[in-house]
Amino acid sequence: MPALAHYQVFNTLSHSRAKLERGAALGDGLAAAIWSNAHDATGYSTPGHHTVGCYLNGGLGTFRRDQPSHKGAPGKLCILPAEHQSAWVVNGDLRFVHLYFGVEQFALSSVRLLDREPREVQLQERTFIDEPLQTARFHALSQLDWAEPAERLLCSSLANAILDHSVLSHSGRRSQLQVKGGLAAHQRKRLIEAIEQHLDQPLSIEQLAQWVALSPYHFARMFNLSFGLPPHRYVLGRRLERAAHLLQHSPLPIGEIALACGFASASHLSNRFRARFQATPGQYRVALVGHL
Numbered sequence: 182m183p184a185l186a187h188y189q190v191f192n193t194l195s196h197s198r199a200k201l202e203r204g205a206a207l208g209d210g211l212a213a214a215i216w217s218n219a220h221d222a223t224g225y226s227t228p229g230h231h232t233v234g235c236y237l238n239g240g241l242g243t244f245r246r247d248q249p250s251h252k253g254a255p256g257k258l259c260i261l262p263a264e265h266q267s268a269w270v271v272n273g274d275l276r277f278v279h280l281y282f283g284v285e286q287f288a289l290s291s292v293r294l295l296d297r298e299p300r301e302v303q304l305q306e307r308t309f310i311d312e313p314l315q316t317a318r319f320h321a322l323s324q325l326d327w328a329e330p331a332e333r334l335l336c337s338s339l340a341n342a343i344l345d346h347s348v349l350s351h352s353g354r355r356s357q358l359q360v361k362g363g364l365a366a367h368q369r370k371r372l373i374e375a376i377e378q379h380l381d382q383p384l385s386i387e388q389l390a391q392w393v394a395l396s397p398y399h400f401a402r403m404f405n406l407s408f409g410l411p412p413h414r415y416v417l418g419r420r421l422e423r424a425a426h427l428l429q430h431s432p433l434p435i436g437e438i439a440l441a442c443g444f445a446s447a448s449h450l451s452n453r454f455r456a457r458f459q460a461t462p463g464q465y466r467v468a469l470v471g472h473l
Contacts, residue, residue, distance in 0.1 A: 184205070184206035184212065185204050185205075185206065185212050185214065185281070187230075188212060188228070188230055188232075188281045189225065189228035189229060189230065190225055190228050190230070190232045190261065190279065190281065191204070191212075191214055191279070191281060193223060193224075193225055193228075194214075194216055194218075194223065197218070197221055197223045198218060198219070198220070198221040199216045199217065199218040199221065199223070200216065200217050200218070201214060201215075201216055202214075202215040202216065202217060202276075203215055203327060205327040205328070205333065205336075206459070207327070207333065207336050207337040207340050207459075208333075208334075208337045208457060208458040208459040208460070209286070209337055209340075209341060209457055209458060210282055210283055210285060210286040211280065211281070211282050211286065211337065211340040211341065211344065212280075212281045212282075213278060213279065213280050213281070213322060213327070213336065213340060214278070214279050214281070215237075215276070215277070215278045215279075215323055216276070216277055216278075216279065217274070217275065217276045218271050218274075218275045218276075218277075219271060219273065219274045219275065220271060220272065220273070221270075221271040222268070222269065222270050222271070223268075223269050223271075224266075224267060224268035224269060225261060225265065225266065225267055226266045227263070227264055227265070227266060228261070228263060228265075229263050229284070230263050230281055230282065230283050230284065231260075231261065231262055231263050231281070231282050231283070231284070231287055231304055231347075232259075232260075232261040232279055232280070232281055233258065233259070233260050233261075233279070233280045233282075233315075233343060233344075233347050234258065234259045234261070234277050234278065234279045234280070235256070235257070235258050235259075235277060235278050235315070235316055235319035235320075236253050236254065236255050236256060236257045236258075236275065236276070236277045237255065237276045237277055237278060237319070237320070237323060238255055238274070238275070238276040239255065239273060239274040239275045239276055240252075240253030240254055240255065240257065240273075240275045240277070241253065241254055241273060242271070242272030242273040243269065243270065243271045243272065243273075243275050244269070244270055245267055245268065245269055245270075245308060246268040246269070246270060247267075247268070248308060251308065251309055252309070253275070253309055254309070256311070256313075256316045257309040257310065257311065258307065258309070258310050258311070258312055258315055258316065258319075259307060259308050259309065259310075260304060260305065260306060260307040260308075260310075260347060260351055261306065262303065262304040262305070262306055263284055263287075263304070264303075265306050278319050278322065278323045280319075280322075280340055280343055280344070282340075282344055284299075284409070285409060285410055286344065287299065287302075287304060287344075287348065288408065288409030288410060289409070289410070289415075289418060290344060290345060290348040291348060291352065291409075292369075292373070292408055292409075292415075294345060294348050294349055295348065295349070295352065296369075296370070296373075298363060298369070298406075298407050298408075298409075299408070299409035300355075300363070300406070300407075300409070301354055301355060302352050302353070302354065302355065303352065303353060303354075303355045304347065304348070304351060304352055305351045305352065305353050307351060312346075312350075314346070315343060315346055315347075318339050318342055318343050318346075319343065321339055322336055322339045322340065322343075325339075330460060330464055330468070331464070331467065331468035332468075333459065333460070334458070334460055334464070334465055334468040334469055335468065335469070337458065337459075338469065362402075362403060362406050363403050363406035363407035364393065364403050364404065364406075364407040368393040369407055369408075371392060371393060372389065372392055372393055372404075375389075375392045376389070376415075376416060376419060377419065380416075380419060380420055380423055380441075380442055380443050381440065381441050381442065381443050382443060383443065384416055384443070386400065386401060386412060386413075389404070389412055389416075400412075416443075417453065418457075420442045420443050420444065420453075421442075421453060421454060421457050421458075423441075423442045424438055424439070424442040424444075424450060424454060424462065425454075425458070425465065427441065427442070428462055428465050428466040428469070429465075429466065429469050435447045435450065435451075435462045435463060435466075438450070438462070447462075450462060
């Protein structure tokens, strides 16, 4: 599974007694895997990516070594942030699904959903919590065919919903925070609004910098600090998210959507869209219209 190889939690389980039932990259920086395990012990140490998991079956004898009286159960959720460390004991049978996402995806969601700098926010660790809506999403995700293009797009949509809920419900301000450098809050807000208003137009570093009265060099550095990724990647992400929204919610032809989102042509949009969502705009529209 080369696409999943850079997720440390996935690799750790691959070298344990756990058995991989299936795994897939779902596009948009998200990946999922379904595992079964029994009578095992494993642990994770600062994996560098976030993991949200749900127990599908069993788990009644599973616990963390630092919380031996707190046991798992079907439907229970666990949130394992990129910085966390944990050791686990699996007694009896367990079947579970994991959703993996990188710090960049968390950064984008922090800006988009919380209007906060990613540096200010951390995903909070949770063990064996009850959230029926999230559990229902995980069960729906586990029942879809990840190898079938249309269903994989539904998987991606469910995975993004799980990510968004985790950011909104389980994020908090970092303790003892001392943020230095970066854009001021009013600059970040001005920039986000201006980018949204001009997604149909070419945007250069010089123009973005002018909107917040900075030199291009200092702007690029400060943007990276505040948004967690370079300006061009943020703008491209917003263009693609706008295109995805229009594909699902408007009858516009793909060529017009491309122009409305700042792409030179339908083929340019298609190339970028496929790289992110692992589907063409046409496949995305057919798969999602009427389903969500």
